[in-house]
Amino acid sequence: MRSGVKFAVIGGVFVVFAGGVGYGAYNIYDGLTGDSGGATTTSASQEVKTGPLSAEEIDKAAKDFLTGWAGGGDAAGVAQLTNDAAAAEPVIDGFHDQARVVEAVITPGKAVGPKVPFTVKATVELDGARKPWSYSSELTVVRGLTTGRPLVDWAPSVIHPKLTAENHLVTSEADAPPIEAVDRNGTKLTKEKYPSLGPVLDQLRERYGADAGGSPGIELMLKSNDETVPDQTLLTLAKGRTGKLRTTLDANVQAAAERAVKKFSEASVAAVKPSTGEILAVANNRADGFNAAMLGKQAPGSTMKIVTAAMLMEKGLAAANRPAECPPNVMYQGRTFQNLDGFSIPSGTFAQSFARSCNTAFIKLIDDTKDDSALKEEAEQVFGIGLDNWQTGITSFDGTVPSATGGEAAAQYIGQGTVQMNVLNMASITATAKQGTFKQPIIVPLSLDDRERATATRSLPYSVAQQLRDMMRLTATSGTGANAMSGLGGDKGAKTGSAEVDGQATSNSWFTGFQDDLAAAAVVQSGGHGGDAAGPVVAAVLGAG
Template sequence: MRSGAKVAIVGGVFIVVAGGVGYGAYNVLNGDGGGSTTAESKSTEVRTGPLSAEEIRTTAEDFLAAWADGKDPELAAAYTNNAAEAKDAVAGYSEQAHITGAVITPGKATGAKVPFTVKATVKFEGLSKPLSYASELTVVRGLTSGKPLVDWVPTVIHPKLEKNTHLVTGEAAKPPIKAVDRNGTELTAQKYPSLAPVLEQLRNKYGEKAGGKSGVEMWIHTDGDNTPRSMLLTLSKGKTGELRTTLDAKVQAAAEQAVKKFGEASVAAVKPSTGEIVAVANNRKDGFNAAMLGKQAPGSTMKIVTAAMLLEKGLAGAGKPAVCPKTALYEGTSFHNLDNFEIQGGTFTQSFARSCNTAFIKLIDEAKDDHALPSVARQVFGLGLDWQTGIASADGSVPEAEGGGAAAQYIGQGTVQMNVLNIASVTATTKDGTFRQPIIVPRDLDDRQLAVAERQLPGSVGQQLRDMMRATASWGTGRTAMSGLGGDKGAKTGSAEVDGQATSNSWFTGFQDDLAAAASVESGGHGGDAAGPVVAAVLSAG
């Protein structure tokens, strides 16, 4: 036993205390646990076969003892089957995580698995806080030495560690913030789970600008990655800065509840008069902020942009006739309507309100410009510009296409890529007549440059578009979803077929007075069935 160690009986457990660090153990070095750097095995015979209970017990205890001692990471690593990685991890336990005074107590083995508990203290620049957790290790027989060794995996050090991660204690990257809505109500991830990734980004970007001061934390660091820190322990909270957002707690709460009704659902709401983001919510297994970062085909909600282009070119008029056959062919690509419906003797408004794909496809021949849609999307609706919302967001994409690919874009398929914030902005632009780039924090907070569209929506085009959306909400495909709303209201439904999935994605967008919202539900089917009620619930709360 190492010189200077003190032995004591505590609660019936044999405890060895070395240099002020404790660990539960029965044998510090036994020569058969992989620690050949300090004790050689008397036998050169390579053992084979299943491990004995004694081998499992002593190997686990010897490793835990050396780890807890903390003075010789190389010794602890020698008890494992990956000495290089284990040495770095054990060394980092004290040097990077600043964990000291560890008492590691092994439990009763189950086969080759040995559970253990850790009780220690994290100390950093005069601050300290207790740390306790449980983990487990597995003992295996060395492939070449035949010795019992700890099978090295990161979770041995801490159950939340993964490959290429380690524990770090230090000053927090950014100060804490108290995010509040437009009316001063506090927004927390506990009350509004969808905002967790949003609040983390806001803290990282605006913590200092909001007047905060960094605290001291212990977190899981991912090597070579900008992944947000996974905080494990707070030693000092620091000074919290207050950050006002454009969100509305009441509308956000409604959005959170609405998306819970459907799996893989997202919704966003924007004020047409200002571009302020009022709510953003997701219900996804992966926790991804798809409402702002998603990139998918938006289906027929894209027909708002397409209709604007056709109306501006004089190729269609709200009250003018529009041919809506069951199917339509464009440069060898066939298109059809949902359930192959047709409208005989109808107008462009009827085709829009009932979401007739073929009516739009038939007008492409007259447009004689496959690039007209991307141009209007960018120049009028601000899609594809560099949006500076305040946090990371994808600003939509309508790339130039040819032939059948261009035709597919007309109805929101093909290479068109949107998220619900993009489509909510399209609806907001239609309602107001001017693209106002969505923002989640005021521009004057950091003087960032907002995206500006090249031109406004022409007055007569905007009026016809709004009337067509009003018709959709009143008697078209959006009627059921929007029936409970009053005021000035309009809508557009969409169903997007992606990667040959059996059921299409449900999309819906609408406005009510000075609020526009859009939602999507993956594999939700018809736009009015799933995404429609989500949008209606959000608009109703506004």
């Protein structure tokens, strides 16, 4: 610990003092486990202990680590109290030397088995700026594999729950000035009101803070070791001057998106304006906080049939009112494909096969294209997918339809196999179908940084675009999307999808649709049928537009 540290017992709490300021707290009277007995240590001459840890061992290991950490003067010694000293030492040292924590009172809660929760009440100081900082975390005590000693099971999250091996804590002048992000109508957008916008707002600040007229303040930040990942502010010690940044988002649509994804775990949704490509909403409800709506990479299931149908109609191999054979199953180059629950349409049209999401009707036409790259070309040339050139304003994945042959190419026709999309990609595909021309999605105006917007090689032929919209309208009124879209009026269309995932018992639920000049797409992990989970999410977002 730091020199000059003093110890005292105050009200049943063990407090470490340095220079008259509290540096650590520990309940030693009742014990974390509720056991009042003292712990024993194992000397080198004693037999190495094995078996479950005793309450006394857990108490002592936690006490030694927490008081040593709070003292802040011997990171190497405290690290030796963990089962990975080499990894622990720089993180413990950085808590004081990089995060600039000058005071810390660490108070444990009651242990639950080997796990010990605790709260940290600290003070962070730099260049005269000083702020309190508090949070909760936990540690786990394990028995050392070689020594048998009770040790803290090391993970960076012991020091702070958001710390990982891929980031670190730093207090300094911020790299970018703070911003006040506003929606298209001037409404303020905050992480508190729109939680899933957190990673979006962080990126917007990182990219455009300097252009928005602000100046940086002093902040305690979570910095990624990857320079392309924006800083996350944990505490503001001194505010900088805030700049204003206008986005294309719509606060009402965003609010509806936030509410909709909260009804399902691991859900994402995005909405775009077909006539302009402006992104009106991006929302995620995920345990990992990942912006899957813009960065996710998953098979989109039968929502991909929008692209497949466009390609088949452009080649003259299908038309909305032309007969299309839809048997219960079909084999193509050694792979068997079937329809949900083995349904068939004995004498239906291509539009009916689209509306009911008949897999076999699409796969039976693959040989007629005489071109395994046809779907990839359609996605790139018409829908702007897979060229890796989108400039939305923040980092995004553009979707991809890799080259494929044989059975793998057939799987792509129904949105399985190697096709990779996220909900922003699918919302854009739907917007292209509605508009007839690809408009690359944007979240901030192009004029902000003069970036070049991606374009497609060509638009959909008018007759193909009209048929595609009519088939999506049929899906929304009497097909697999009818239940989800029933509460919406206006000009509406939809496509459902269920994407099978290896090792996952239930398929992912996908849904995409449009209403007038708004398109949206959603995915719910393990949500099952597209209309059951993702459908209501999309309908709620469209209804707010």
